Amino acid sequence: MNRAAFDQLVRTNQEPLRRFLLNLCNGNSSLSDDLAQETFIKAYLNIGSFNGFSKFSTWLFRIGYNCYCDHLRQTQKAINIEINEKNAGFAEGSGHGGNHELYLALSKLKEVEKHVILLFYMEDKSIKEISKITGMPENTIKSHLSRAKSHLSEHLKNIGYERE
Amino acid sequence: MKENNIEEFFKKHKQTIADDGFSARLSAVLDCTPQPIIKEQSNTWIVVLISTLVGFIAFAIMGGYQIFIEGMMSASKSLATLSNFTPEAVLSIVFSMLLLAGLGRYAIKNS
Numbered sequence: 636m637n638r639a640a641f642d643q644l645v646r647t648n649q650e651p652l653r654r655f656l657l658n659l660c661n662g663n664s665s666l667s668d669d670l671a672q673e674t675f676i677k678a679y680l681n682i683g684s685f686n687g688f689s690k691f692s693t694w695l696f697r698i699g700y701n702c703y704c705d706h707l708r709q710t711q712k713a714i715n716i717e718i719n720e721k722n723a724g725f726a727e728g729s730g731h732g733g734n735h736e737l738y739l740a741l742s743k744l745k746e747v748e749k750h751v752i753l754l755f756y757m758e759d760k761s762i763k764e765i766s767k768i769t770g771m772p773e774n775t776i777k778s779h780l781s782r783a784k785s786h787l788s789e790h791l792k793n794i795g796y797e798r799e
Numbered sequence: 800m801k802e803n804n805i806e807e808f809f810k811k812h813k814q815t816i817a818d819d820g821f822s823a824r825l826s827a828v829l830d831c832t833p834q835p836i837i838k839e840q841s842n843t844w845i846v847v848l849i850s851t852l853v854g855f856i857a858f859a860i861m862g863g864y865q866i867f868i869e870g871m872m873s874a875s876k877s878l879a880t881l882s883n884f885t886p887e888a889v890l891s892i893v894f895s896m897l898l899l900a901g902l903g904r905y906a907i908k909n910s
Contacts, residue, residue: 638829645825650816657816668821675825680835737812756809784805791804 641679648692649675651758652699658753659703661738670706674699689767696760696768700750707746736794743790748783751776847905854898863891 652674656667677698678685685694741749750769754760762780766773857863870888 641829642822642826645822646818649818649821649825653816653821654814657814671821672825672828676828676832679829679832682835734812734814737808740808752805756805757813784802787805787808791808796804796808 641682644691645675648695651692652695655696655753655758656699656703658737658741658757659750661741662734666706670699670702674702677702690764693760693764693767696754696758696764697770700768740787740790740794744783744786748779748786751779752783752787755780844905847901850901851898851905854894854901857894858891858898861887861891861894863894867891867895 649671653667653671656670656674657664660667660670674695678695681698685691741753744752747769751765754765754768755762760768762773762776765771765776769776771779866885866887870885870892
């Protein structure tokens with residue numbers, strides 16, 4: 636694959652990947668763009684290992700997801716609701732922020748539930764694709780998704796989002 | 800209803816992310832990045848070499864040429880006389896095919 640072809644792939648895939656990472660980073664756009672850039676560079680350098688068994692976007696999301704997980708590990712962030720809530724508040728107004736309602740709702744979920752629900756609802760990925768991206772078995776994804784829906788539904792009900 | 804609520808919530812909050820120079824900045828970084836090296840799997844040539852050698856050796860040991868020619872000739876005489884296909888002839892044909900397939904794959908990989 637030459638550079639022109641790769642540049643075209645960047646243009647096509649940058650929006651969903653950056654949105655996914657932005658939402659994982661609770662609206663911190665500078666961090667999510669750094670991760671997105673790292674993702675594309677890794678994809679470019681390892682393009683030879685893309686075997687074509689899955690969609691390019693799925694492969695790219697997997698790299699992005701791993702970059703995000705590496706970042707989490709490096710920064711030793713404690714994954715709990717309190718810190719997520721703090722981040723959601725802090726991120727507001729930074730770049731693409733201002734989606735406080737979404738980040739607050741996501742802060743009610745466990746980290747893994749957040750990943751799964753964002754991929755499923757926000758990025759319209761299938762269970763099979765989510766399994767490839769996260770490396771978790773499909774049944775595990777289904778159970779995380781079910782729990783996430785339950786938690787989120789409860790939160791939406793509390794904030795009066797329920798529609799009849 | 801629960802499903803609809805969640806779907807609607809995410810639909811409502813789905814952001815549109817403008818490029819805002821992201822692709823251009825990335826392109827500038829990639830300009831300074833070395834070209835990706837497409838690594839060939841290190842064991843590929845070993846597999847091709849071994850299968851080729853095995854093919855040749857088996858072919859020679861079993862008198863492949865003679866049997867192959869005889870087999871082909873007898874086959875060409877009449878398809879009805881399939882009993883002329885001795886196990887040796889069948890083996891020689893199989894190994895010949897394997898040899899050709901191996902060489903073909905090697906040629907395709909290197910082209």
